[in-house]
Amino acid sequence: MISLKESSKKEDLLAGGHRACAGCAMTVIVRQILLAAKEPVVVGCATGCLEVTTTIFPYTAWKTPFVHSAFENVAATVSGIESAYRALKKRGKVTKDIKFIAFGGDGGTYDIGIQALSGALERGHNMLYVCYDNQAYMNTGTQRSGSTPIGAHTSTTPKGDVIMGKQQHRKDLTGIVAAHNIPYVAQASPSNWQDLMKKVEKALSANGPSFMNIVSSCHNGWKFPAELSIEMCKLAVETCYWPLFEIEEGTYKLTHKPRIKRPIEDWVKPQGRFAHLFTPEGKQLLERLQKDVDKAWDNLLIRCGEVELAAK
Numbered sequence: 001m002i003s004l005k006e007s008s009k010k011e012d013l014l015a016g017g018h019r020a021c022a023g024c025a026m027t028v029i030v031r032q033i034l035l036a037a038k039e040p041v042v043v044g045c046a047t048g049c050l051e052v053t054t055t056i057f058p059y060t061a062w063k064t065p066f067v068h069s070a071f072e073n074v075a076a077t078v079s080g081i082e083s084a085y086r087a088l089k090k091r092g093k094v095t096k097d098i099k100f101i102a103f104g105g106d107g108g109t110y111d112i113g114i115q116a117l118s119g120a121l122e123r124g125h126n127m128l129y130v131c132y133d134n135q136a137y138m139n140t141g142t143q144r145s146g147s148t149p150i151g152a153h154t155s156t157t158p159k160g161d162v163i164m165g166k167q168q169h170r171k172d173l174t175g176i177v178a179a180h181n182i183p184y185v186a187q188a189s190p191s192n193w194q195d196l197m198k199k200v201e202k203a204l205s206a207n208g209p210s211f212m213n214i215v216s217s218c219h220n221g222w223k224f225p226a227e228l229s230i231e232m233c234k235l236a237v238e239t240c241y242w243p244l245f246e247i248e249e250g251t252y253k254l255t256h257k258p259r260i261k262r263p264i265e266d267w268v269k270p271q272g273r274f275a276h277l278f279t280p281e282g283k284q285l286l287e288r289l290q291k292d293v294d295k296a297w298d299n300l301l302i303r304c305g306e307v308e309l310a311a312k
């Protein structure tokens with residue numbers, strides 16, 4: 001894996017001066033990914049914060065070939081490019097080894113782009129799909145998504161007298177992708193950068209499609225101080241809300257086990273979108289959130305072979 005020293009000498013392929021919010025985790029994630037890539041990459045990006053903030057005409061922050069696609073179809077766009085590359089390579093018109101990366105937010109991946117994603121995975125394109133998951137439609141004003149946690153206040157699930165934020169569970173997108181039986185699937189966090197970059201290397205060298213779901217804190221939508229972005233990602237990992245694991249050729253492996261599993265409250269409390277969970281009426285929701293996390297974590301430990309089924 002690339003060392004910190006080597007990566008500090010490598011060219012940053014996402015230039016500074018883009019318009020993402022100060023402290024945004026998404027751009028940290030993109031830089032970590034591009035630094036981990038050994039071969040030249042072609043990038044596709046769905047509409048969302050990443051595209052909106054890095055490609056304001058006539059400027060671009062990308063020092064890679066870059067294609068913007070619609071909200072719903074970045075997986076289809078990049079699979080088309082990858083097919084063209086394969087055809088050209090076969091005819092000897094391209095000789096270089098090139099990798100293909102599609103980026104989508106949770107709205108563009110969990111919700112609107114899931115059909116294009118599923119199709120690309122099933123067709124077996126040699127590409128990495130990255131979902132930077134900030135848990136809502138952030139660039140259009142924090143509307144809820146299929147990834148928004150239960151209880152979160154968003155502009156379409158506002159905490160009011162009748163409802164206490166989002167009423168539904170988060171969709172298990174990583175699990176849905178894993179069900180496509182592709183060579184490599186992983187969850188990562190920019191707080192655990194070595195783990196993330198190692199996973200990118202594996203994903204890009206997979207023989208077929210690979211997928212990474214990466215937690216991407218958003219201080220604007222989650223409502224916490226901007227300088228705590230990476231700390232918020234770390235808390236998501238340490239509370240086991242966002243476990244770090246990988247699935248290589250169908251085999252699950254935990255890549256980070258918190259020394260002490262922290263209560264979900266530690267991640268939830270610093271975020272304004274969950275403020276109402278700390279009122280008497282919100283207590284039940286907070287307990288439900290903890291219960292959901294515990295259940296998913298226990299299931300993951302079993303899948304990763306960390307706990308014997310019989311011992312449970």
Ligand SMILES: Cc1ncc(C[n+]2csc(CCOP(=O)(O)OP(=O)(O)O)c2C)c(N)n1
Pocket residue numbers: 047048049050071072104105106107108109112134136137138139140145
């Ligand atoms: C089919 C379609 N529906 C809605 C929109 C409007 N729209 C553009 S970006 C966006 C939200 C993107 O959310 P997400 O993918 O989570 O990315 P983020 O903005 O959080 O980075 C929406 C609703 C659109 N462009 N196309």
